[in-house]
Amino acid sequence: MIARKRRRIYAFSIAGLLLALWLRPATESTATVMPTRSTVPTALPSRETPRPDPAGASVLAARAGQMPGDLFASPPLIAAAAPVLDVSVPPIASAPDLQMLGWVLSGQVHWVSVMCNNTSYTLQPGEQVDEHYRYEGVREEMAVFTSLRDGTSREYPISDVTISDQD
Numbered sequence: 001m002i003a004r005k006r007r008r009i010y011a012f013s014i015a016g017l018l019l020a021l022w023l024r025p026a027t028e029s030t031a032t033v034m035p036t037r038s039t040v041p042t043a044l045p046s047r048e049t050p051r052p053d054p055a056g057a058s059v060l061a062a063r064a065g066q067m068p069g070d071l072f073a074s075p076p077l078i079a080a081a082a083p084v085l086d087v088s089v090p091p092i093a094s095a096p097d098l099q100m101l102g103w104v105l106s107g108q109v110h111w112v113s114v115m116c117n118n119t120s121y122t123l124q125p126g127e128q129v130d131e132h133y134r135y136e137g138v139r140e141e142m143a144v145f146t147s148l149r150d151g152t153s154r155e156y157p158i159s160d161v162t163i164s165d166q167d
Contacts, residue, residue, distance in 0.1 A: 096132060098145060103138070103158045110138040112158070 101113040101120060113122050116129045123129065125137040128148070136144040142155040 098129065098133060098154070098156060100143065100156045100158065103143065110143075110158075112138075112143050 096117050099115040101115055103113070104111045109124050111122060111124050112135060113120060114129060114135075115121075116132065119130075121127075121129050123135040125135055128134045129145070132148060133145040133154070134148060136146055136153070138144070138158060139155075141157060141159050143158050145154045145156065146152070147154065
């Protein structure tokens with residue numbers, strides 16, 4: 001049953017292609033160059049035998065089958081000077097840099113101590129340093145902080161912090 005439908009679809013497709021080939025337009029002959037029209041009005045053609053136009057033949061002979069050079073020419077573009085706008089943008093203050101002081105693992109929570117603007121902070125994940133950074137946690141021995149201004153992440157190595165106990 002499926003093969004029968006498939007054969008019917010193929011037959012209709014082939015018949016459609018053959019019909020399209022049969023109805024396609026005839027091939028067009030090559031284009032011929034016609035003489036240019038003059039601006040002087042001419043009388044209606046008479047029913048006499050048409051005579052070749054000697055002026056048109058000379059135009060064709062002078063061009064030797066080539067198109068006029070200025071056929072597709074356009075006037076030169078005059079570039080208007082764009083107005084110059086004086087835009088002054090205030091400088092964007094960057095967030096202060098963090099300095100890692102130390103870290104502690106308490107249970108499953110990584111606490112870090114950082115220094116920012118001469119103020120020290122002890123943070124657990126989710127807490128913020130002023131209005132500048134949020135401490136996200138530790139990944140692969142890197143403390144991850146997210147900038148609250150632009151959403152970029154910064155990573156600081158916690159392995160560089162050395163803790164020494166002197167008894």
